[in-house]
Amino acid sequence: MTQSPEAVAGDFTLPELEDVRREAAKVDTHAVLALPESEEPAWSREAMALALWEDRSISTEELKAAAEARCAARTPRLHTFVPLYTTNYCDSECKMCSMRKGNLRLDRKFSGRKEITAQLEILYHHEGVRGVGFLTGEYEDKHTRLSSAFRIGWAIRTALDMGYERVYFNIGSMEPDEIDVLGEWIGHEEPVTMCVFQESYDKETYGRFMGQTSAQVPKANFDRRVVSFDRWLDAGFRYVNPGVLVGLHDDLSAEIVSLVSHGAHLRARGAVVDLSVPRMRPAMTSRDTTRVNDDDYLRMMSAVAFTCPEQRLVLTTREPQEFQDVAMGLAGVISPGSPDVAPYRPDSRARNDEASSQFLVADLRRPRHILSRIEAGGRPVEHFVDPSSSAPTAG
Amino acid sequence: MTQSPEAVAGDFTLPELEDVRREAAKVDTHAVLALPESEEPAWSREAMALALWEDRSISTEELKAAAEARCAARTPRLHTFVPLYTTNYCDSECKMCSMRKGNLRLDRKFSGRKEITAQLEILYHHEGVRGVGFLTGEYEDKHTRLSSAFRIGWAIRTALDMGYERVYFNIGSMEPDEIDVLGEWIGHEEPVTMCVFQESYDKETYGRFMGQTSAQVPKANFDRRVVSFDRWLDAGFRYVNPGVLVGLHDDLSAEIVSLVSHGAHLRARGAVVDLSVPRMRPAMTSRDTTRVNDDDYLRMMSAVAFTCPEQRLVLTTREPQEFQDVAMGLAGVISPGSPDVAPYRPDSRARNDEASSQFLVADLRRPRHILSRIEAGGRPVEHFVDPSSSAPTAG
Numbered sequence: 001m002t003q004s005p006e007a008v009a010g011d012f013t014l015p016e017l018e019d020v021r022r023e024a025a026k027v028d029t030h031a032v033l034a035l036p037e038s039e040e041p042a043w044s045r046e047a048m049a050l051a052l053w054e055d056r057s058i059s060t061e062e063l064k065a066a067a068e069a070r071c072a073a074r075t076p077r078l079h080t081f082v083p084l085y086t087t088n089y090c091d092s093e094c095k096m097c098s099m100r101k102g103n104l105r106l107d108r109k110f111s112g113r114k115e116i117t118a119q120l121e122i123l124y125h126h127e128g129v130r131g132v133g134f135l136t137g138e139y140e141d142k143h144t145r146l147s148s149a150f151r152i153g154w155a156i157r158t159a160l161d162m163g164y165e166r167v168y169f170n171i172g173s174m175e176p177d178e179i180d181v182l183g184e185w186i187g188h189e190e191p192v193t194m195c196v197f198q199e200s201y202d203k204e205t206y207g208r209f210m211g212q213t214s215a216q217v218p219k220a221n222f223d224r225r226v227v228s229f230d231r232w233l234d235a236g237f238r239y240v241n242p243g244v245l246v247g248l249h250d251d252l253s254a255e256i257v258s259l260v261s262h263g264a265h266l267r268a269r270g271a272v273v274d275l276s277v278p279r280m281r282p283a284m285t286s287r288d289t290t291r292v293n294d295d296d297y298l299r300m301m302s303a304v305a306f307t308c309p310e311q312r313l314v315l316t317t318r319e320p321q322e323f324q325d326v327a328m329g330l331a332g333v334i335s336p337g338s339p340d341v342a343p344y345r346p347d348s349r350a351r352n353d354e355a356s357s358q359f360l361v362a363d364l365r366r367p368r369h370i371l372s373r374i375e376a377g378g379r380p381v382e383h384f385v386d387p388s389s390s391a392p393t394a395g
Numbered sequence: 396m397t398q399s400p401e402a403v404a405g406d407f408t409l410p411e412l413e414d415v416r417r418e419a420a421k422v423d424t425h426a427v428l429a430l431p432e433s434e435e436p437a438w439s440r441e442a443m444a445l446a447l448w449e450d451r452s453i454s455t456e457e458l459k460a461a462a463e464a465r466c467a468a469r470t471p472r473l474h475t476f477v478p479l480y481t482t483n484y485c486d487s488e489c490k491m492c493s494m495r496k497g498n499l500r501l502d503r504k505f506s507g508r509k510e511i512t513a514q515l516e517i518l519y520h521h522e523g524v525r526g527v528g529f530l531t532g533e534y535e536d537k538h539t540r541l542s543s544a545f546r547i548g549w550a551i552r553t554a555l556d557m558g559y560e561r562v563y564f565n566i567g568s569m570e571p572d573e574i575d576v577l578g579e580w581i582g583h584e585e586p587v588t589m590c591v592f593q594e595s596y597d598k599e600t601y602g603r604f605m606g607q608t609s610a611q612v613p614k615a616n617f618d619r620r621v622v623s624f625d626r627w628l629d630a631g632f633r634y635v636n637p638g639v640l641v642g643l644h645d646d647l648s649a650e651i652v653s654l655v656s657h658g659a660h661l662r663a664r665g666a667v668v669d670l671s672v673p674r675m676r677p678a679m680t681s682r683d684t685t686r687v688n689d690d691d692y693l694r695m696m697s698a699v700a701f702t703c704p705e706q707r708l709v710l711t712t713r714e715p716q717e718f719q720d721v722a723m724g725l726a727g728v729i730s731p732g733s734p735d736v737a738p739y740r741p742d743s744r745a746r747n748d749e750a751s752s753q754f755l756v757a758d759l760r761r762p763r764h765i766l767s768r769i770e771a772g773g774r775p776v777e778h779f780v781d782p783s784s785s786a787p788t789a790g
Binding site (some may be wrong): 087089108110112113114137140141142143144146147148150151154180181184185186316 | 508538539541579580596710
């Protein structure tokens with residue numbers, strides 16, 4: 001039931017939902033839940049996740065407790081990074097996103113050398129974080145994609161040289177020549193994670209939100225996007241972070257199956273996998289969509305966390321503090337911050353202006369406050385050095 | 396007759412050819428030629444240049460000798476830089492240029508961190524040059540223009556940190572925010588020269604070759620291009636290099652007047668000015684044009700050099716060795732190299748493939764050979780350290 005090496009030598013291919021459903025029908029969910037934490041069940045992960053998600057004889061609370069117990073073995077239990085949007089220019093037209101090219105109301109910004117460096121200094125010295133994630137839009141023409149990869153490669157190198165211990169980047173799909181241009185700034189073993197959230201693994205939903213490739217919309221290319229991690233691993237890198245934008249596609253069962261299958265494929269290729277399942281947030285969107293309620297969302301996170309215990313779920317300040325507290329035991333990464341461009345300030349909370357942000361977060365507390373409160377609650381957070389408990393720094 | 400400070404406080408405006416022609420009619424050309432070398436004549440430079448260019452009672456040889464004598468006071472007499480094309484992607488559609496976007500036969504290339512660094516190492520250690528010029532295409536959308544400015548800013552910083560003593564960059568017109576992104580990599584006093592050749596100062600000719608702004612062709616914007624130096628000086632920088640592509644516009648008198656006027660304006664603003672007057676070279680062009688013969692070309696160079704003695708004329712390997720030898724006394728900069736992308740090799744001459752070059756040069760001798768031959772002829776070349784006469788280096 002686990003994938004054989006042959007099966008994963010190639011690129012990721014979407015699972016057939018009906019095949020997974022047939023396997024899931026045979027899964028003894030209660031036996032699975034009772035398995036020792038260190039034991040990998042005999043079923044495929046996607047079948048297990050589907051069975052656990054759909055078997056409502058198991059309460060969400062019970063499933064969540066089992067998932068938390070299974071994740072508790074991980075060390076460190078939690079780590080952190082803060083997102084840093086380096087621009088909000090974008091050539092895509094995603095209907096749920098304020099950064100879409102056609103949004104003429106957005107105030108476009110671009111960070112150069114000084115602003116990126118200054119933001120990293122602020123995050124390091126004033127927020128105490130040692131993890132950062134760089135973001136951009138996605139661009140259509142090859143020269144622009146290469147130039148963007150160059151700038152973000154430089155930003156990653158700058159962060160690592162400054163003492164950051166973990167770096168994420170989220171700059172859209174990547175082709176091999178673009179990976180080369182970014183990759184030559186880093187070593188294969190450095191902790192640099194490619195984030196390319198598929199948003200939805202359902203091609204019809206994907207096309208509805210992301211648009212048609214024929215219209216020169218870079219993110220409309222589903223196939224290029226979904227194999228970006230395979231290209232990253234081909235190039236010798238290890239850290240990956242797929243994701244689903246929860247609320248985009250109605251059929252959560254299908255999304256869970258695809259995401260878990262994608263994670264399993266990448267793991268079988270030797271990757272270190274984080275998983276993102278952000279819920280939609282308010283933005284200057286041209287299309288609204290159904291929201292997923294807290295119980296379903298927690299159940300989804302629990303099913304994924306239980307079946308992929310070594311894969312860290314990323315929890316962000318898209319969610320309000322109250323929900324973070326409830327979900328924290330399922331998370332492997334806590335990522336506080338703002339999706340505005342270069343929004344951090346030495347002495348105050350981050351800016352999150354509707355006029356220049358990708359969306360509005362639910363929780364604008366400073367990263368240092370969020371992280372120190374989590375630590376005060378008994379969960380140490382890796383890549384965080386509480387500035388209030390350390391000696392004053394030059395910055 | 397010299398421009399008053401008030402006249403140059405604003406942006407450069409094109410001179411009225413008829414006004415200059417009226418003034419030129421009054422210039423006593425023979426008296427001008429007889430002036431002591433250190434003395435600035437009373438006429439405006441553009442009127443003098445026009446009068447000297449048009450008065451065929453003065454032979455080209457005589458004018459050239461006077462110009463050479465006038466330039467001989469400069470120290471150093473010559474300096475050098477080698478062009479380094481970092482990409483041949485371009486969004487413009489200039490009819491005389493192989494890099495034009497519509498040229499689907501061109502093999503597009505892009506240099507990242509490693510290739511740029513390696514090319515700089517080769518030029519430094521194997522060609523012995525301490526001057527380099529970075530080139531790109533010009534791009535349409537703001538994010539791409541900013542990203543390109545970022546990469547070239549990084550390249551300039553890298554060259555200066557490596558020990559290069561003089562850097563040129565030629566990346567199209569620049570707006571203030573783009574200058575900010577490039578400029579924050581360098582100090583105001585560092586020897587970094589903006590090159591934005593107007594190609595032709597005649598708007599009709601310009602539009603015929605560079606296209607229409609309405610067609611989303613970045614270089615089609617004559618007005619943005621012509622004030623780029625003013626924006627550079629506004630930002631606190633000093634080194635500028637305007638130019639005319641000789642052969643584009645039929646009326647050389649008009650081009651001489653405009654170029655000399657532009658140089659005078661920039662000088663009055665406190666700039667250090669180099670002037671480029673390259674002749675057209677064969678390329679994958681969609682439109683051919685008349686060539687300017689050697690005598691006219693030397694006469695044009697002489698008229699400009701005589702009237703602008705502190706402004707260095709840039710001589711390149713677009714011209715064959717024989718012509719370089721004839722024109723060298725008029726030049727202030729000798730720039731050998733290839734307009735292919737990342738073309739330099741440690742142990743052989745540069746690549747200049749029609750399939751990936753902006754054009755084909757006439758002289759592909761290695762820079763070290765060209766420059767050491769010039770020095771052997773009695774003209775020291777600043778920013779050149781002959782590798783054959785220095786201790787072996789690690790590179």
